[in-house]
Amino acid sequence: MSFDIFNLSSELTKALEKNNYKTPTLIQTKVIPLVKTKQDIMAQAKTGSGKTASFVIPILEALKENKTQKKAKIKVLVLAPTRELTLQIAQTFSNLSEYFPKQLSVVSVIGGEKIGEQLLKIQKGCDIVVATSGRLLDIIGKKQIDLSTIEYFVLDEADKMLDLGFVQELDEILKIIPKQRQNLLFSATYSQKVIDIASKITTKAIKIEVEDTSTHVQEITQRAIFVKKEDRSELLRYLIKQHNFKSVLVFMANKRAADNIANKFLKKGYEAESFHRDLTQEERILTLDDFKNKKIDILFSTDIASRGLHIDDIDCVINFDLPRSTEDYIHRIGRTARAGKTGTAISFLDNENLNHFKLIEKRYKLDIPKEQIDGFDFTLIEQKKQKGPQPVKGKRKSKKDKLREQGLR
Numbered sequence: 163m164s165f166d167i168f169n170l171s172s173e174l175t176k177a178l179e180k181n182n183y184k185t186p187t188l189i190q191t192k193v194i195p196l197v198k199t200k201q202d203i204m205a206q207a208k209t210g211s212g213k214t215a216s217f218v219i220p221i222l223e224a225l226k227e228n229k230t231q232k233k234a235k236i237k238v239l240v241l242a243p244t245r246e247l248t249l250q251i252a253q254t255f256s257n258l259s260e261y262f263p264k265q266l267s268v269v270s271v272i273g274g275e276k277i278g279e280q281l282l283k284i285q286k287g288c289d290i291v292v293a294t295s296g297r298l299l300d301i302i303g304k305k306q307i308d309l310s311t312i313e314y315f316v317l318d319e320a321d322k323m324l325d326l327g328f329v330q331e332l333d334e335i336l337k338i339i340p341k342q343r344q345n346l347l348f349s350a351t352y353s354q355k356v357i358d359i360a361s362k363i364t365t366k367a368i369k370i371e372v373e374d375t376s377t378h379v380q381e382i383t384q385r386a387i388f389v390k391k392e393d394r395s396e397l398l399r400y401l402i403k404q405h406n407f408k409s410v411l412v413f414m415a416n417k418r419a420a421d422n423i424a425n426k427f428l429k430k431g432y433e434a435e436s437f438h439r440d441l442t443q444e445e446r447i448l449t450l451d452d453f454k455n456k457k458i459d460i461l462f463s464t465d466i467a468s469r470g471l472h473i474d475d476i477d478c479v480i481n482f483d484l485p486r487s488t489e490d491y492i493h494r495i496g497r498t499a500r501a502g503k504t505g506t507a508i509s510f511l512d513n514e515n516l517n518h519f520k521l522i523e524k525r526y527k528l529d530i531p532k533e534q535i536d537g538f539d540f541t542l543i544e545q546k547k548q549k550g551p552q553p554v555k556g557k558r559k560s561k562k563d564k565l566r567e568q569g570l571r
């Protein structure tokens with residue numbers, strides 16, 4: 163099957179070819195025709211399934227027809243959870259409209275960068291705004307943006323809108339944009355939170371679901387290795403050398419751990435960097451670019467990189483520390499084996515986190531062999547069968563923690 167089935171314009175077809183989009187993904191075959199019917203859509207499909215193009219393609223096709231005004235008016239507003247995702251979406255709009263006779267103006271509205279340039283572009287007139295909610299509200303507050311002409315409102319990666327403040331920000335944005343609009347919502351997973359967010363935006367969305375995580379996960383070789391906490395760095399070096407991994411994404415429990423270990427690896431001569439929310443926007447972009455371009459071999463990251471980002475060609479994802487929420491496991495390992503390639507995901511286990519790992523396995527119906535590697539001594543303490551992970555001594559688990567463990571948050 164090719165993109166021909168959608169009867170797209172020659173300009174768009176040419177851009178799809180240039181970007182190597184030959185066959186539409188499943189979500190694209192479902193969403194693209196439906197967007198054209200002007201209905202609201204709530205679409206769920208796993209990470210990496212091509213959700214972005216599923217709304218970018220039909221929106222661009224519609225905008226191409228519509229070339230009346232001299233000064234462009236904002237017709238499309240896309241909200242995305244992070245600055246990186248915002249930039250990626252804006253880039254997709256630009257890439258796929260490259261051959262349009264009249265260039266569309268796409269503006270990214272994101273924090274961490276100077277506001278002046280973004281304001282200037284908006285004032286000059288633009289067709290498409292891709293934004294994170296915080297910065298958009300800053301600009302709305304300055305009365306520098308006219309959102310009264312919005313025709314399409316897109317919320318991408320709804321399940322990653324993790325900030326508690328997001329729902330409030332969304333409320334404010336919804337007050338300003340026209341009630342008459344087409345709403346397109348996308349999410350990798352459904353949770354109560356996503357449903358709550360969606361219900362604020364539209365009550366008449368058509369729901370589209372595409373078979374979950376399992377298909378992609380099949381291309382990932384999942385391993386679990388017992389190792390003492392203090393031996394993890396050494397095991398990581400051993401694995402990189404043994405398998406000749408060239409591009410490794412290592413998930414750490416927190417920013418400090420990511421910084422510390424990246425420094426240690428740098429000193430040992432690896433091209434290593436850390437990636438987390440404390441970096442400036444510029445640093446984040448640079449680091450990701452370097453990782454994509456293979457200037458960095460090992461990226462030590464917090465869960466900020468576990469969702470949404472597409473860096474193709476990652477050989478291996480390492481869970482140096484297990485994710486707190488079971489759901490993040492799938493998001494993390496989904497960073498490898500993208501676009502039909504294969505990949506490896508390795509989790510480091512010990513006596514403390516084994517039960518938590520079993521929860522992850524249970525949730526995703528996995529049964530991953532638990533390995534021990536020669537030279538890395540490890541004594542497994544037989545554990546009593548129990549339902550949940552061992553509570554930390556002297557500390558009662560909060561309700562929030564319990565929910566998180568069940569993957570409900």
Ligand code: ADP
Nearest residue numbers: 183184185186187209210211212213214215472
């Ligand atoms: P999602 O938002 O569902 O996680 P993305 O929209 O970010 O996925 O797409 C993942 C990757 O797949 C991107 O690199 C994108 O360019 C690529 N892609 C999307 N659709 C196609 C297609 N039909 N053919 C080839 N590559 C595609």
Ligand code: MG
Nearest residue numbers: 213214319470
């Ligand atoms: Mg996406």
